Amino acid sequence: xxxxxxGRYAVTAMLDIAVHQEKGPISLADISERQGISLSxxxxxxxxxRRNELVSSVRGPGGGYKLSRDAGDIFVAQIxxxxxxxxxxxxxxxxxxxxxxxxxxxxELWADLSEQIHQFLSSIDLATIIANRTVREVADRQDAHxxxxxxxxxxxxx
Amino acid sequence: xxxxxxGRYAVTAMLDIAVHQEKGPISLADISERQGISLSxxxxxxxxxRRNELVSSVRGPGGGYKLSRDAGDIFVAQIxxxxxxxxxxxxxxxxxxxxxxxxxxxxELWADLSEQIHQFLSSIDLATIIANRTVREVADRQDAHxxxxxxxxxxxxx
DNA sequence: CAATACTTGACTAAAAAAGTCGGGTATTAC
DNA sequence: GTAATACCCGACTTTTTTAGTCAAGTATTG
Numbered sequence: 001x002x003x004x005x006x007g008r009y010a011v012t013a014m015l016d017i018a019v020h021q022e023k024g025p026i027s028l029a030d031i032s033e034r035q036g037i038s039l040s041x042x043x044x045x046x047x048x049x050r051r052n053e054l055v056s057s058v059r060g061p062g063g064g065y066k067l068s069r070d071a072g073d074i075f076v077a078q079i080x081x082x083x084x085x086x087x088x089x090x091x092x093x094x095x096x097x098x099x100x101x102x103x104x105x106x107x108e109l110w111a112d113l114s115e116q117i118h119q120f121l122s123s124i125d126l127a128t129i130i131a132n133r134t135v136r137e138v139a140d141r142q143d144a145h146x147x148x149x150x151x152x153x154x155x156x157x158x
Numbered sequence: 159x160x161x162x163x164x165g166r167y168a169v170t171a172m173l174d175i176a177v178h179q180e181k182g183p184i185s186l187a188d189i190s191e192r193q194g195i196s197l198s199x200x201x202x203x204x205x206x207x208r209r210n211e212l213v214s215s216v217r218g219p220g221g222g223y224k225l226s227r228d229a230g231d232i233f234v235a236q237i238x239x240x241x242x243x244x245x246x247x248x249x250x251x252x253x254x255x256x257x258x259x260x261x262x263x264x265x266e267l268w269a270d271l272s273e274q275i276h277q278f279l280s281s282i283d284l285a286t287i288i289a290n291r292t293v294r295e296v297a298d299r300q301d302a303h304x305x306x307x308x309x310x311x312x313x314x315x316x
Numbered sequence: 317c318a319a320t321a322c323t324t325g326a327c328t329a330a331a332a333a334a335g336t337c338g339g340g341t342a343t344t345a346c
Numbered sequence: 347g348t349a350a351t352a353c354c355c356g357a358c359t360t361t362t363t364t365a366g367t368c369a370a371g372t373a374t375t376g
Binding site: 004008011015035114 | 160161279
């Protein structure tokens, strides 16, 4: 399990789609502009996300990407795994100095930990992230009236 | 929060010390041989671990490194943070296209998630990893309390 | 004093990340 | 049917990080 900027970009882009999905397919150009990620780089990432069946594409004008299934059925670990192409994990396989069991001990300890992290990320879905966020936003708006300005700005943009 | 081979090496080395700590200070040469990590590279990592007061050093013959405190008081997140020197996290700070609030939305969503991962790794200490060879119990406990953790994290943020 | 082992900083090769470029192909709207 | 949109794909470049090396120390023990 790796966790790097590449995975963050992918998760961010997926969240962007999840947030705007009621507008129909979302073009990479839109995501690029909103999230500040280069278009060509997004194409690379979405090529992998599509191959892993996390998104489906609609070509032609008005096209773009949409989530391949409900946001509640897409988990962070799946996104990260799709773009990061995790390898070996232990690299203990063909290791020369891994005979006397000593090495394998801590390698296995790490593998356990790695598995825990993976399980944790497998339990967080996009819908949960967005839902919690939305709830909080509503609460904030009720408290502070300044939020209305931001809402107007967002409405205009769409 | 980043999670890369560098952090894995550091955690592995710390686990190695924790496993052998009853033998007194552990030399980097021993760790290098057991874990297959180059001595000079370990020196770099332990320079940072020492500065972050996760280990203390004993010089001279028979010297080496030992844990600066009980294994139960050293958490995975501390080790990873020490060697990875996490930066910005959102990079949203001086971003040009981050004015109309839209960008900040998903950036914050990612920040929430990142914080959750960090909290998770902050809950795993070395003693626990070593005690439970197969650490399912902890994983299960985490699963049970996970929804609460998410709620707490979001509540705190506000 | 000599061997051990940590300490530090500068340097380098290799890999990965991030971004670019140039050509495609499918689809829609006019 | 043609032009515009937007996905699709592979090769390429740049930049950053990783991982490792080298060389010169300092402190401690036996």
